[in-house]
Amino acid sequence: MKILVVDDDPYILELVNIHLSQAGYAVEKAANGYQALELIENDIPDLAIVDVMMPGMDGYELTKTLRARADIPVLLLTAKGELEDKEKGFLAGSDDYVVKPFEPKELLFRVNAILRRYEKAIDMLIEAGPLTINRKSYEVSAGKKIYLFPLKEFELLSILASRPNQVLTREMLLERVWGFDYEGDEQTLNVHIKRLRDKLEKLAKNVVISTVRGVGYKLEVLDK
Missing domain, CATH: 1.10.10.10 (Winged helix-like DNA-binding domain superfamily/Winged helix DNA-binding domain)
Incomplete structure (x- = not known):
């Protein structure tokens, strides 16, 4: 299964890429929302992992666009844990969120859980x-x-x-x-x-x- 990871922090981008690849997923990386939208024009992933705090187009806006264009599940990465930020993410259409700093194993748990839900609904x-x-x-x-x-x-x-x-x-x-x-x-x-x-x-x-x-x-x- 293919996962699109969008984050303007190259360290986080590579960290997530390594752990997802080791778990058997194919990974596409984008440094910002605009790159992400270009990538899905030709190849729609099974899930997107999106950082909230990005310049230009933040994660909330990107989530809305991804759901409108491709209707793929979205997991948000956020440095914030306040209730209103979680609410904003869910209202934008995200399926779940992970607060930074996070354990890579927790990220994999949540990725697998989202994909299982979508598989049951679709396939x-x-x-x-x-x-x-x-x-x-x-x-x-x-x-x-x-x-x-x-x-x-x-x-x-x-x-x-x-x-x-x-x-x-x-x-x-x-x-x-x-x-x-x-x-x-x-x-x-x-x-x-x-x-x-x-x-x-x-x-x-x-x-x-x-x-x-x-x-x-x-x-x-x-x-x-």
Whole structure:
């Protein structure tokens, strides 16, 4: 998934870029609101992280414009914590905010939470080769047959299938499926991936989950 980060502070811009990239997101950077609007003309991101205090066009104005033009979710970065500033951000159309200075892990928590909400609202049906994954009914269908997967396996499959050919890190998958407070080891993920592969082998041989050594997994639909 692609995230647009807008901040006139190059240190913050690079800090957010590093942590989002490590979490498996593609990042586009803009130093001000005008650059951000130029970028979305050709490529609309899945989410924008916007600093409030920027010269020329502040974060509130940029948020309104982003929502009007592309209707993408917005997370505001602000040095202010007063209630009226939070209210102003939400009235502008933002989905959440993080007060500076912030912990990078908290930023990732909030990014993932926003994206989960939008995914549930938008991508209820996912196509992967001959498979249709219904996130509303939690069913996987192949042809006229319908299958019910264990919940964790279903969530893993739907996340991987929603981003075909994109490598998702092990950390991201653990956070998205088991939660941020999961204290188990990565062997749990390995076991669930193996079970998914065994099921896919029987249902759709051209839908495979590949291991990217040292990084994570990706789902591919191969030519028959």
